[in-house]
Amino acid sequence: MKLLDIGEVADRSGLPASTLRFYEGKGLIASVGRRGLRRLFELEVLDRLSLIALGRLASFSLDEIGAMLGAEAAPQIDRARLADKADELNQTIQRLTALRNALRHAAECPAPSHMECPTFNRLRQAAVARGRETRPPAKRAASRGSGS
Structure with a gap:
């Protein structure tokens, strides 16, 4: 299982680490551990971030996006x-x-x-x-x- 630290996720997604921490706090994404002080994420977080970006582009609120993505691995988009x-x-x-x-x-x-x-x-x-x-x-x- 490939893990990315928060800096790598930020680089690949184009989002600042502060946004990633905010999304995690809202339950939109989840880290799976830490390497020192840096959060670690599974590679699939990039797919989830692309769905969040698409939702934001379509003017969905973060709460609406969270409801559609759910906490499960596979999003259940309504x-x-x-x-x-x-x-x-x-x-x-x-x-x-x-x-x-x-x-x-x-x-x-x-x-x-x-x-x-x-x-x-x-x-x-x-x-x-x-x-x-x-x-x-x-x-x-x-x-x-x-x-x-």
Whole structure:
């Protein structure tokens, strides 16, 4: 069984040792012992780290990644969660595409000022509405009653 110390894992994975220790603390990876003060990992930790990197790239939280990977050697990746995340990413892509198109329009708009551009004004209204959606309920209620 090939064992890698934390420095070798850091070199091969491109992650700093502090991240590896953090991942171990969260239960995402596990060391199998120590050589002096240095943690030792099985070679398979690199596969697990590549799955974590893929999950992070897909915007999964570390808790979500941990739930999918489990503590077992072979990860049990939930296909429904992957499909849900793909749908969520598609919605984000659509929202960002619309935003990009609106910003391009505003940059090239022939209106005398941006405030006279209907597309720019719709973009401003959408930004305000989005802010209302993402603000916590308690703050929404407090801001309504504050009279400001």
